[in-house]
Amino acid sequence: MGDAADSGAAAGGGPARGGKRTVTVKVLYFARSREVSGRALETWRLEEGATTKDLEEKLVHKYEGLKELTGVCAWAVNEEYVDDSQVLADGDEVAIIPPISGG
Amino acid sequence: MQILRQFRACEPSITEARQGEEKTKKKQIASAAPWLRETSDAGLSHEDLARFARQLAVPGFGAHAQARVRDAKVLVVGAGGLGSPVIGLLAAAGVGRLGVVDGDDVELSNLHRQLLHSEAEVGARKAESAARAVKRINSGVKVDVYPFYLSARNVMQLVAEVDLVIEATDSLASKYFVNDACRFAGKPVILAAAQGVEGQVALYAPHGPCYRCMFPQPPPRSHRTTCQEDGVLGPVPYMVGSLQALLALQYLGADPATRQEVFGKFLHMFDGAPEHLGMRRVKLPENRRKICALCSPTAPTIQSLRDSASFANDFELFATCNVVTAGAVPGEGKVATLSWDKLQGLDPKRVLLVDVREARFREMLRFEGSHNIFVDALVADKGEQARILECVRKQVATCGGRRVDVVAFCNRGNDSKIAARFLDTFLKEENCSVAHVPGGMASYLD
Ligand SMILES: [Zn+2]
Numbered sequence: 303m304g305d306a307a308d309s310g311a312a313a314g315g316g317p318a319r320g321g322k323r324t325v326t327v328k329v330l331y332f333a334r335s336r337e338v339s340g341r342a343l344e345t346w347r348l349e350e351g352a353t354t355k356d357l358e359e360k361l362v363h364k365y366e367g368l369k370e371l372t373g374v375c376a377w378a379v380n381e382e383y384v385d386d387s388q389v390l391a392d393g394d395e396v397a398i399i400p401p402i403s404g405g
Numbered sequence: 406m407q408i409l410r411q412f413r414a415c416e417p418s419i420t421e422a423r424q425g426e427e428k429t430k431k432k433q434i435a436s437a438a439p440w441l442r443e444t445s446d447a448g449l450s451h452e453d454l455a456r457f458a459r460q461l462a463v464p465g466f467g468a469h470a471q472a473r474v475r476d477a478k479v480l481v482v483g484a485g486g487l488g489s490p491v492i493g494l495l496a497a498a499g500v501g502r503l504g505v506v507d508g509d510d511v512e513l514s515n516l517h518r519q520l521l522h523s524e525a526e527v528g529a530r531k532a533e534s535a536a537r538a539v540k541r542i543n544s545g546v547k548v549d550v551y552p553f554y555l556s557a558r559n560v561m562q563l564v565a566e567v568d569l570v571i572e573a574t575d576s577l578a579s580k581y582f583v584n585d586a587c588r589f590a591g592k593p594v595i596l597a598a599a600q601g602v603e604g605q606v607a608l609y610a611p612h613g614p615c616y617r618c619m620f621p622q623p624p625p626r627s628h629r630t631t632c633q634e635d636g637v638l639g640p641v642p643y644m645v646g647s648l649q650a651l652l653a654l655q656y657l658g659a660d661p662a663t664r665q666e667v668f669g670k671f672l673h674m675f676d677g678a679p680e681h682l683g684m685r686r687v688k689l690p691e692n693r694r695k696i697c698a699l700c701s702p703t704a705p706t707i708q709s710l711r712d713s714a715s716f717a718n719d720f721e722l723f724a725t726c727n728v729v730t731a732g733a734v735p736g737e738g739k740v741a742t743l744s745w746d747k748l749q750g751l752d753p754k755r756v757l758l759v760d761v762r763e764a765r766f767r768e769m770l771r772f773e774g775s776h777n778i779f780v781d782a783l784v785a786d787k788g789e790q791a792r793i794l795e796c797v798r799k800q801v802a803t804c805g806g807r808r809v810d811v812v813a814f815c816n817r818g819n820d821s822k823i824a825a826r827f828l829d830t831f832l833k834e835e836n837c838s839v840a841h842v843p844g845g846m847a848s849y850l851d
Contacts, residue, residue: 376620382687383688401605402599403576404486405575405599
């Protein structure tokens with residue numbers, strides 16, 4: 303666990319190969335999503351204009367175990383609840399929050 | 406030293422005597438002097454002023470807040486890990502009437518986190534034990550004891566009578582059910598959960614988004630844990646339950662006209678991992694969501710408590726066990742059972758005990774001759790399947806070709822049932838019978 307940079311991560315937004323601009327976002331994993339991904343925090347570089355849905359696809363591709371989970375999670379960007387069409391901006395902090403039971 | 410002890414021993418009686426003296430003196434003064442005629446705008450008694458002095462002194466929580474709290478009725482669903490701090494703190498703070506719903510009995514394994522209960526209460530009804538604790542803390546609180554589980558038959562009546570509902574069980578199904586009932590009744594509800602070292606808490610107000618708006622679907626079976634004994638460190642539910650109590654006091658104490666502006670806006674998350682220790686919050690959606698099964702203005706699939714109860718029931722069926730269904734999980738065939746007592750009487754040469762718990766549980770207690778394989782690996786991993794097959798054949802050979810009993814066990818008897826179901830099919834060509842131990846290690850230790 304901890305601050306692990308993804309292979310697609312970069313220090314910030316800017317032109318990527320092929321001239322496409324990218325944005326860099328910080329992903330916070332909670333509860334079961336933390337268990338499955340094995341980390342609490344991760345940096346992702348995405349194409350400009352990418353939505354939470356696009357990020358979700360990438361996450362599930364990287365962590366197969368997140369399949370069936372990301373869909374039931376609450377997603378928040380910069381501490382605000384968002385739906386899956388939210389366009390992500392450079393520097394955004396995306397939280398993935400599964401419902402938890404227990405007490 | 407001796408003198409000091411004696412002095413301490415008689416101290417309470419001195420204090421009591423002084424208090425009595427002062428009371429009579431004060432009454433005489435008041436009746437004698439019209440300029441000392443008392444009035445408390447919020448209607449608090451002298452005892453209230455003394456008992457709640459420290460919370461009355463908190464800016465923003467004054468006499469009127471205390472009076473609202475005193476006049477409030479709160480229903481707490483669950484008197485366990487979250488319920489302990491909720492019930493204890495609300496009783497101490499002077500909530501007028503507390504309803505306590507819990508169908509469980511107090512178990513030894515509750516005591517590491519459920520400070521409302523004690524060793525002497527093991528075996529007692531949890532709701533009754535909680536009520537006794539409330540009386541010890543603040544005898545002025547009226548307690549309604551409901552020593553049963555909520556159902557579609559009883560929930561509306563209980564919810565209708567109160568100003569605020571607090572959901573403090575360990576069941577996700579209960580959270581959806583209580584959320585729905587509160588919505589139907591137009592009551593605010595504070596829902597929370599604590600698992601591992603993490604917790605979540607939020608107040609959902611009648612006109613804002615609900616729990617389903619945040620979490621429209623429960624996680625699928627593969628992402629739920631129950632059978633494998635979810636762990637939780639005691640301070641985590643205490644932390645989260647304390648937050649529920651804090652929200653409850655502030656909500657009840659607030660001027661009803663301003664409540665809507667302040668409450669029901671955030672989901673609060675507690676992260677107790679040492680490297681992340683702290684709180685975060687997430688702003689709830691501004692409005693009730695169209696995709697919510699309850700709030701959808703056009704097509705709500707949950708229109709009645711009956712819908713809600715069947716949702717919770719379906720879901721609880723699945724919640725009884727957590728198995729990653731990567732391999733073929735056999736159908737609902739009957740599985741033979743064997744108690745620990747019967748197991749003890751079997752011929753040791755003809756028994757293969759299969760421990761299907763996660764490895765970490767074997768650090769606590771294990772049996773030396775068992776074949777150890779976690780249920781998920783057993784149903785999914787070809788290598789592990791080959792290993793157990795070899796093991797069974799070896800055992801058959803050892804006992805001279807006689808029939809071998811393959812007996813699976815786990816923590817509570819859910820995973821072992823799935824393992825036995827799998828083994829029954831997988832080993833059908835072998836000279837063996839497959840069974841599992843109902844109740845698992847929990848019944849062994851009982
Ligand atoms: Zn809703």
